[in-house]
Amino acid sequence: MKCPSISIDIEKIRHNAVTVSRLLASSGLRFVAVNKATSGHPEVARAMLAGNPLAVADSRIENLRRLRESGYRGETVLLRAPSPSRCKEAAEVTDTSLVSEVSIARALGDAARSRGKTHNVVLMVDLGDRREGVLPEEVPEVAKAMSSLPGVRLIGIGTNLACYGGVIPTRDKMEALLEVKERVEKAVGFALERVSGGNSANMPLVMRGEMPRGVTELRLGESVILGTEAVERTLIPGCHKDAFTVHAEIIELIRKPSMPSGKIGQDAFGAVPLIVDRGVRRRAILAIGRQDVDPDGLSPVDEGVIVIGASSDHLICDVEDAGDRVKVGSVLSFIPNYSALLRLMTSPYVEKVVKKP
Numbered sequence: 001m002k003c004p005s006i007s008i009d010i011e012k013i014r015h016n017a018v019t020v021s022r023l024l025a026s027s028g029l030r031f032v033a034v035n036k037a038t039s040g041h042p043e044v045a046r047a048m049l050a051g052n053p054l055a056v057a058d059s060r061i062e063n064l065r066r067l068r069e070s071g072y073r074g075e076t077v078l079l080r081a082p083s084p085s086r087c088k089e090a091a092e093v094t095d096t097s098l099v100s101e102v103s104i105a106r107a108l109g110d111a112a113r114s115r116g117k118t119h120n121v122v123l124m125v126d127l128g129d130r131r132e133g134v135l136p137e138e139v140p141e142v143a144k145a146m147s148s149l150p151g152v153r154l155i156g157i158g159t160n161l162a163c164y165g166g167v168i169p170t171r172d173k174m175e176a177l178l179e180v181k182e183r184v185e186k187a188v189g190f191a192l193e194r195v196s197g198g199n200s201a202n203m204p205l206v207m208r209g210e211m212p213r214g215v216t217e218l219r220l221g222e223s224v225i226l227g228t229e230a231v232e233r234t235l236i237p238g239c240h241k242d243a244f245t246v247h248a249e250i251i252e253l254i255r256k257p258s259m260p261s262g263k264i265g266q267d268a269f270g271a272v273p274l275i276v277d278r279g280v281r282r283r284a285i286l287a288i289g290r291q292d293v294d295p296d297g298l299s300p301v302d303e304g305v306i307v308i309g310a311s312s313d314h315l316i317c318d319v320e321d322a323g324d325r326v327k328v329g330s331v332l333s334f335i336p337n338y339s340a341l342l343r344l345m346t347s348p349y350v351e352k353v354v355k356k357p
């Protein structure tokens with residue numbers, strides 16, 4: 001096994017995609033497959049197609065271009081509005097964009113027209129999380145402006161919660177979105193096809209059966225990739241939480257006092273370390289670091305392993321209770337959370353190993 005590596009169990013992703021998609025269908029929702037956490041890995045995207053998604057979505061133009069080049073012919077959605085300087089590229093590889101600025105919608109429309117096409121836009125509404133989106137009272141006017149742009153088809157509205165402000169998607173928030181939809185339809189004079197309710201943080205609402213009718217879709221990454229909802233990170237019933245496993249090799253194994261010795265200043269990242277005194281312990285250094293992973297997001301698979309810290313290139317684990325089979329050259333495995341996965345899939349130093357059925 002090449003190390004460090006991340007193994008990807010394609011069958012588990014297919015299973016999660018089908019499971020999540022069925023759950024959505026029971027609340028009248030379609031599944032939009034989000035693949036940005038894997039840097040748009042095309043085989044992961046293909047596995048997600050098992051859930052029959054309405055579209056495949058990503059925040060990066062590069063990832064959607066790679067998806068197109070891998071042979072995908074379905075709808076692509078750009079989750080992060082394109083930079084003004086990249087609207088041409090965006091209109092080339094994507095069918096639909098989530099936007100909140102009229103000027104960006106205009107640039108997308110112009111770029112689409114020059115290719116003899118139209119570009120779909122979903123107007124984003126900020127329901128309180130304070131990342132992207134127009135404030136609710138201003139949405140009808142902005143929608144009207146967007147719907148009259150050449151080359152632009154306003155197909156719906158959407159919202160995104162629990163990303164910056166940590167605002168939990170509740171039934172009230174979804175009802176507020178549906179109210180905005182009605183006001184938009186009055187202002188523009190036609191019906192909207194889509195009400196895009198949010199991300200994996202909306203899954204608890206779905207699981208409780210509290211999603212109001214009228215929301216048409218959820219854009220889901222984490223739920224499919226890690227099998228968890230994004231409010232309390234609980235497992236979605238029937239999903240696998242270990243579709244991704246990280247492997248790293250031990251390069252040093254020495255018993256040392258857990259407390260540093262000397263006058264304490266800052267660590268490599270400018271923080272003053274807070275270290276728990278566990279006495280003298282057997283400690284393993286693994287050849288993977290913060291450049292490749294968020295160490296706080298690693299759950300050890302092996303019994304008796306505790307992650308205690310990391311610098312750029314070294315991960316330090318307490319293996320006092322892990323038994324004698326742990327040696328220099330042993331490979332330890334971990335399940336990553338969202339933050340760890342994001343970095344692992346982006347690091348060129350981590351080998352991506354696709355496990356197929």
Ligand SMILES: *Cc1c(COP(=O)(O)O)cnc(C)c1O
Nearest residue numbers: 034079160199200219220221222
């Ligand atoms: C990342 C993202 C999603 C998907 O989020 P998950 O928590 O991975 O499901 C949905 N919508 C937008 C706008 C995003 O940026």
